[in-house]
Amino acid sequence: MPEDPATSSGGCEVIELSFVVNGEPVTLSSDVRVSLAEILRRDLRLTGTHLGCEHGSCGACTVIVDGLAVRSCLMLAAQAQGADVETVEGLARGDELDDLQAAFREHHALQCGFCTSGFLMSLTARLREGPVVSEFQAREALSGNICRCTGYVGLVDAVLSLAADSGKEPLK
Amino acid sequence: MSQVETTATRHVGTSMRRREDHRLLIGAGKFLDDLDFGACYEAAVLRSPYPSARIRSIAVERARQAPGVVAVFTAADLGPILQDLPPKVTHPSLNRQPRYPIAVDAVRYVGEPVAVAVASNRWLAEDALELIEVDYDLRPGVGSTASALAEGAPLVHEASDTNVAVHIVQQSGDPDAALRTAPHVLRDTFVITRGGGHSMEGRAVAARYDRAASQLTVWDATQTPHYVRHMLAALYGMTEDEIRLIAPADIGGGFGPKAQFYGEEALIPWIAMHLGATVKWIEDRWESFISSTMERSQTHRMEIGFDDDGRILVLKDVFEHDQGAYCVGLQVPTITMSTLPGPYKIPNIHSELIACYTNMVPTSSLRGAGRPQAVAATERMVDRIAEHLGLEPSEVRRRNLIQADEFPYAVGLRFRDGSPLTYDSGDYPALLDGALERIDVPAFRTEQAIARREGRFLGLGIGMFVEGSGLGPFEGARVRLTNAGRILVTLAASPQGQGYETVYAQLAADAIGVDIEHVEVRHGDTSTIPFGQGTFASRVTATAGPAVHEACLRLRAELLAAGAVALGVDPDDVTLGGSSVSVAWAPERTVTLQDLAAVSNMGRHGMSVDPRMPVAIEATAYFKPLRAVYTSGIYAAVVDVDVETGMVEVVRSVLGHDCGVVLNPMIVDGQMYGAFAHGIGNALYEEAAYDEDGQPLATSYLDYPLPTAMEVPRPELFHVVSPSPLNSLGVKGAGEGGLIPVPAAIANAVEDALRPFGGRVNRLPLTPARVLAAIQGTTRQ
Amino acid sequence: MKPAPFRYHLPATLQEALELLAELGDDAKVLAGGQSLLPMLGYRLTAPAHLVDIGGLSELRGWELDEAGLRIRAMARQREVELDPDIGLRFPILHAAIAHVAHAQIRNRGTVCGSVAHADPAAELPATMVALGATMVLERSGGRREVPAADFFQFHFTTAIETGELLTEVRIPSPRSGSTGTFLEISHRKGDFALVGVAATVVADGDRVAAARIVCAGVAPTPFVAVAAEQAVVGRVLDDATLLVAQYCASEGMSPTDDFHAEGAYRRQVAGVLVRRSLDVIRSQQGALSA
Ligand SMILES: Cc1cc2nc3c(=O)[nH]c(=O)nc-3n(C[C@H](O)[C@H](O)[C@H](O)COP(=O)(O)OP(=O)(O)OC[C@H]3O[C@@H](n4cnc5c(N)ncnc54)[C@H](O)[C@@H]3O)c2cc1C
Ligand code: FES
Numbered sequence A: 001m002p003e004d005p006a007t008s009s010g011g012c013e014v015i016e017l018s019f020v021v022n023g024e025p026v027t028l029s030s031d032v033r034v035s036l037a038e039i040l041r042r043d044l045r046l047t048g049t050h051l052g053c054e055h056g057s058c059g060a061c062t063v064i065v066d067g068l069a070v071r072s073c074l075m076l077a078a079q080a081q082g083a084d085v086e087t088v089e090g091l092a093r094g095d096e097l098d099d100l101q102a103a104f105r106e107h108h109a110l111q112c113g114f115c116t117s118g119f120l121m122s123l124t125a126r127l128r129e130g131p132v133v134s135e136f137q138a139r140e141a142l143s144g145n146i147c148r149c150t151g152y153v154g155l156v157d158a159v160l161s162l163a164a165d166s167g168k169e170p171l172k
Numbered sequence B: 001m002s003q004v005e006t007t008a009t010r011h012v013g014t015s016m017r018r019r020e021d022h023r024l025l026i027g028a029g030k031f032l033d034d035l036d037f038g039a040c041y042e043a044a045v046l047r048s049p050y051p052s053a054r055i056r057s058i059a060v061e062r063a064r065q066a067p068g069v070v071a072v073f074t075a076a077d078l079g080p081i082l083q084d085l086p087p088k089v090t091h092p093s094l095n096r097q098p099r100y101p102i103a104v105d106a107v108r109y110v111g112e113p114v115a116v117a118v119a120s121n122r123w124l125a126e127d128a129l130e131l132i133e134v135d136y137d138l139r140p141g142v143g144s145t146a147s148a149l150a151e152g153a154p155l156v157h158e159a160s161d162t163n164v165a166v167h168i169v170q171q172s173g174d175p176d177a178a179l180r181t182a183p184h185v186l187r188d189t190f191v192i193t194r195g196g197g198h199s200m201e202g203r204a205v206a207a208r209y210d211r212a213a214s215q216l217t218v219w220d221a222t223q224t225p226h227y228v229r230h231m232l233a234a235l236y237g238m239t240e241d242e243i244r245l246i247a248p249a250d251i252g253g254g255f256g257p258k259a260q261f262y263g264e265e266a267l268i269p270w271i272a273m274h275l276g277a278t279v280k281w282i283e284d285r286w287e288s289f290i291s292s293t294m295e296r297s298q299t300h301r302m303e304i305g306f307d308d309d310g311r312i313l314v315l316k317d318v319f320e321h322d323q324g325a326y327c328v329g330l331q332v333p334t335i336t337m338s339t340l341p342g343p344y345k346i347p348n349i350h351s352e353l354i355a356c357y358t359n360m361v362p363t364s365s366l367r368g369a370g371r372p373q374a375v376a377a378t379e380r381m382v383d384r385i386a387e388h389l390g391l392e393p394s395e396v397r398r399r400n401l402i403q404a405d406e407f408p409y410a411v412g413l414r415f416r417d418g419s420p421l422t423y424d425s426g427d428y429p430a431l432l433d434g435a436l437e438r439i440d441v442p443a444f445r446t447e448q449a450i451a452r453r454e455g456r457f458l459g460l461g462i463g464m465f466v467e468g469s470g471l472g473p474f475e476g477a478r479v480r481l482t483n484a485g486r487i488l489v490t491l492a493a494s495p496q497g498q499g500y501e502t503v504y505a506q507l508a509a510d511a512i513g514v515d516i517e518h519v520e521v522r523h524g525d526t527s528t529i530p531f532g533q534g535t536f537a538s539r540v541t542a543t544a545g546p547a548v549h550e551a552c553l554r555l556r557a558e559l560l561a562a563g564a565v566a567l568g569v570d571p572d573d574v575t576l577g578g579s580s581v582s583v584a585w586a587p588e589r590t591v592t593l594q595d596l597a598a599v600s601n602m603g604r605h606g607m608s609v610d611p612r613m614p615v616a617i618e619a620t621a622y623f624k625p626l627r628a629v630y631t632s633g634i635y636a637a638v639v640d641v642d643v644e645t646g647m648v649e650v651v652r653s654v655l656g657h658d659c660g661v662v663l664n665p666m667i668v669d670g671q672m673y674g675a676f677a678h679g680i681g682n683a684l685y686e687e688a689a690y691d692e693d694g695q696p697l698a699t700s701y702l703d704y705p706l707p708t709a710m711e712v713p714r715p716e717l718f719h720v721v722s723p724s725p726l727n728s729l730g731v732k733g734a735g736e737g738g739l740i741p742v743p744a745a746i747a748n749a750v751e752d753a754l755r756p757f758g759g760r761v762n763r764l765p766l767t768p769a770r771v772l773a774a775i776q777g778t779t780r781q
Numbered sequence C: 001m002k003p004a005p006f007r008y009h010l011p012a013t014l015q016e017a018l019e020l021l022a023e024l025g026d027d028a029k030v031l032a033g034g035q036s037l038l039p040m041l042g043y044r045l046t047a048p049a050h051l052v053d054i055g056g057l058s059e060l061r062g063w064e065l066d067e068a069g070l071r072i073r074a075m076a077r078q079r080e081v082e083l084d085p086d087i088g089l090r091f092p093i094l095h096a097a098i099a100h101v102a103h104a105q106i107r108n109r110g111t112v113c114g115s116v117a118h119a120d121p122a123a124e125l126p127a128t129m130v131a132l133g134a135t136m137v138l139e140r141s142g143g144r145r146e147v148p149a150a151d152f153f154q155f156h157f158t159t160a161i162e163t164g165e166l167l168t169e170v171r172i173p174s175p176r177s178g179s180t181g182t183f184l185e186i187s188h189r190k191g192d193f194a195l196v197g198v199a200a201t202v203v204a205d206g207d208r209v210a211a212a213r214i215v216c217a218g219v220a221p222t223p224f225v226a227v228a229a230e231q232a233v234v235g236r237v238l239d240d241a242t243l244l245v246a247q248y249c250a251s252e253g254m255s256p257t258d259d260f261h262a263e264g265a266y267r268r269q270v271a272g273v274l275v276r277r278s279l280d281v282i283r284s285q286q287g288a289l290s291a
């Protein structure tokens, strides 16, 4: 029978990695040719981070590394050594959606939901830099991620609703 | 007719927030590759790098020895399943050429599967592919319909003496005579190039075989689980019951390509059975670019005859359709044929299809399925009539529209389901008025004139369409009282983001008369409902909708009957509400659905029940639409063209739609917005370019620009509601209408902007280079 | 789309990195931000036996900004440079050019030097470096040399970097006083590589142009210096007529090839348009120049 995929990766050099994911320190060994996205999905079974293109274009794999939104498909897991990684699984408090997630639901910002975690992570990082108050700013903040289902209307509305709710105060 | 009134309507028609959202928002979606299959091999597919070649030999020994590899398969190892996969939709005159799950002795497009490596993970499987040596004997390829039809063209299928796959003509009236006598005739050629579906999740298949239970379980990110099961059963010589096909709860978009049946879907389950292990294959984006079906490429040669008032007398269109290397189905071009007349009264029509084999990925349905192309020919010609006669394009439309009192309207052609092309209901003048209320044409003309003087070039374009949706043959739903006293609705079709778990709960709760919290919806598992068709052609609301409704009404009757027995009163004396049945005149006397389930569904072992008591409370209904229902719509765009760079900015967008009764406005609007974005892609950005030989040139998103939030404007939506008389809910399809008119309208708008230059934009998408070439009177291909 | 196997090296010092590169020779590739290299590995367009990750080298982080100019070290991320207000003030053209590179999520990892080393003909930063008169600092084990940007780009995806060498720094001299610049581009979507891009810098002397550097991206295998357009503006007032002359001679000597995104003719024409527009932006920024 095949090996358990949770421990398998590639067929080349294996290294020890430690980093923090959603506040929890993790240590594991990884094949050096495995991306951060694959480590999250396969080894840590954090499957909310999706792979839509594996070449940096769609944004489905976006996670926050050391405070910055990045493509986890274009980062070797080895490059995350010692980093602080945040994924979509870290957003909600238990079963309670955070404000951005709730705004997505309220404004129908998702259909199939495959792109959703990438948008959430890009926006979470962006909103920490300051509020998004105009439609143009919202579109710019969304432009690094692709959604094939929604036509972006619900996404724009969700982001703008936060500015309205928070009296234009920066989030977090 | 409608029975929705059996209880107060509480949910249908409201924008209920979606039930599926929570899991997707917290990262707990259940997309195929998110499922934990435990120990599982992974497959990678070796694909042809050549558009056309004979295979002399394939050497796999080195690959079989590679680390972690458990097996490598080529056609030579797959005898039993090397069967011709039938097209999904065919025609008696189709020049049918075999399509096998994997290349047998020739390859006919870049991306065609040649071998499969199975290893302990995807990295090792891909490593193994590099060790497979294929000796190809290269042949010249065919990279367009024009070259497919050229004198002495290389043959895509050597067994045939032509590249023509099918040649079909449909006529009404006497088009040739009408063209001879029409006071005005205009002709032109319009081209739409290839584009893809690009669901964010690619295709995916996993399978495992349980020998003890003789059960093959297949997980497939498909829009059509029953169709796949049917194909597999036929291919493997198994009964349907031996195959359980599960479309996971979450599918990351479909848009058509996931409603086809592919070689990989035939190969992976067979390999899993053969190896006695779980095997999965996840299409990566590169594979998606070169192996998922595409659409759109057609060349239309259109002639239109009209009188001095702009009344259309005759429409003649001869179009080439690029079928790709194999015929996966003829649905797309046959839909194009019947979409050409649109919302207009046209007494004489000639619609002629020449579908060709080419050395490119097979084409098949993609959101819009053949309709945007038809609209991008007819609607362009309607604008040319206006230009020719010096009329406002909207006025030419007004003069030709079918009126609201003329339904049912027989066009005189046939739709692709074989039924006469008869529009069921609609109000096309109301759509046009709705758009013109929002875009004031005279005011725009003034603005346009002023802008031109300042060197800014604005244009207004309109596109209208009629879309056959809600296709047969049937769709099913099963509704059951669960042992826990809840209502479980089971659908055969699997959604890819359309919110079935919410919409059908709304429908069921209203039809049965229970609180929606007590209703659950499941879908996409052939073991829970024996028959079904799937999600395609905007058909589900108009087919599964009535089926759910029908099943729920029957279930309601059973629940009332059971409640009456339990409460010891007449069935007429009970009511259903919340999650219980009570006596109408003594509401304190009630029995919960859970108590009813205990008696009716579980019973007491070996004890008799009251003979009047219904048992096994469930109802299954299949809805067979008589014929298609017809959604309609309009899109009006204002564009600003930078005539120095060819960049087009869409500055105003009005999208009007008539899909009959709307079950959940938020979800229907969401479908419109999403389809609209895809339309913007087809109009301005997306082109799956190939070179003359059939080599794909765009195999990453760096070369295939999918529109982002910066490119897709927010359209202003409006709805006209013409309920369909053909189903109990009055609903029609809503998934594609937001796309269909967009390329045509934007091309009309760009041409309107370029009127001072006389520029023609006949080839979509309108890339900056094409627009600039149009301005300069040079044509860019 | 999984990379072929390779060995991964994470040197701790520059010295160690250079020794590794010397030892591994052609079998090694430098890994900086990975935003071009990892997609290429995924598509298996390249399969180096060794990757030397320079992400761990603290001596290569960040930049130095002083009177002499700006020295951007190898691991300075595009977005850090973009967001630095002092750099934006002193080198507005650099700020404008970086903003056209992909999206924030990619610029958060991608490095300025990586883009320069990658030398994509449609990339913004190589043209910008030529326009800014930058110098590339190349180090090898036991050696170091400096190559002017104009000589550095040799062909598409080909630079003066030799086997064993690392681009450790891009040096941009302080702009002369009275100098200003801008970057304009046409791309399919925001964030895409340029169909055509123009990096233009102009030094004003009173109301006249004392010097100009106008460089186009996307029109040739390497950044294209629009010499004729430069000559058309030097010594002149930037009036409409001068701008038009610059537009029409910008493509002199330019022979872009056709591809499926656009013909060469399109690129030539649009290059001219962007040259005129960038000069227009410059004269509105630099009050003295607006005739
Ligand atoms: C979706 C997407 C869109 C993009 N859009 C654009 C765009 O619009 N414009 C644009 O310009 N770029 C774009 N890029 C590319 C991006 O700018 C890259 O970051 C950049 O080209 C490479 O920088 P890097 O640090 O990531 O280098 P890497 O990917 O790590 O390396 C790139 C190449 O340069 C070599 N290299 C890197 N650093 C050095 C060094 N210091 N010395 C010697 N060799 C070195 C590497 O060996 C490799 O061959 C895009 C990338 C993606 C994924
Ligand atoms: S999967 Fe990483 S950007 Fe698409």
Ligand code: FES
Pocket (backbone or CB within 6 Å): A109, A110, A111, A112, A113, A114, A115, A116, A146, A147, A148, A149, A150, B200, B252, B253, B497
């Ligand atoms: S919701 Fe499907 S891709 Fe965005």
